[in-house]
Amino acid sequence: MATPEQRRAWNEQAEKERRAARMAAAKKCGHEEWAKLPETRRMARMMKRDQYFTGRKCPQCSRYSPRETVTDRCLSCKDGFVRRHKPETLTVAHRFARMADLIESTGRLHRMGLNKVIRKTDVVVDPAGARAACEEAGRRSERTGRLHVVVHQRGRWVVRERRENAT
Numbered sequence: 001m002a003t004p005e006q007r008r009a010w011n012e013q014a015e016k017e018r019r020a021a022r023m024a025a026a027k028k029c030g031h032e033e034w035a036k037l038p039e040t041r042r043m044a045r046m047m048k049r050d051q052y053f054t055g056r057k058c059p060q061c062s063r064y065s066p067r068e069t070v071t072d073r074c075l076s077c078k079d080g081f082v083r084r085h086k087p088e089t090l091t092v093a094h095r096f097a098r099m100a101d102l103i104e105s106t107g108r109l110h111r112m113g114l115n116k117v118i119r120k121t122d123v124v125v126d127p128a129g130a131r132a133a134c135e136e137a138g139r140r141s142e143r144t145g146r147l148h149v150v151v152h153q154r155g156r157w158v159v160r161e162r163r164e165n166a167t
């Protein structure tokens with residue numbers, strides 16, 4: 001068992017290394033100003049800043065880039081996404097396609113909030129059928145103008161309308 005002093009020292013050391021890695025990453029990209037951004041989304045929200053920079057590579061595009069506070073999207077990914085799809089075609093269906101990708105790659109249930117932000121949950125799911133359900137949720141959401149959700153019940157994927165107060 002480590003003493004509280006030891007643990008504190010380790011944490012301090014880890015934080016120092018994280019800060020150095022973050023600065024090195026920003027420098028490597030030729031954007032030292034990124035190191036001045038908040039380090040986490042939580043901090044960015046508290047500081048009312050639009051972007052934050054973790055100093056770690058984006059898990060999706062493997063590039064260093066600030067992330068948008070509101071959407072939690074990496075700017076580098078967003079840039080590529082917008083280039084591939086005209087902005088007016090950035091629809092809820094695209095978000096559900098993204099959700100299917102995430103469910104398949106992680107094996108965890110994901111949820112979409114009313115703000116359309118996708119969040120990972122700890123619920124382990126069988127991804128088989130997730131993509132079809134996500135596509136259906138996207139279609140129904142667009143047709144009705146009301147956000148639908150994908151739930152996993154008794155081993156089956158179910159699409160239903162999102163209840164206003166549901167989390």
Ligand SMILES: [Zn+2]
Nearest residue numbers: 058061074077
């Ligand atoms: Zn990215």
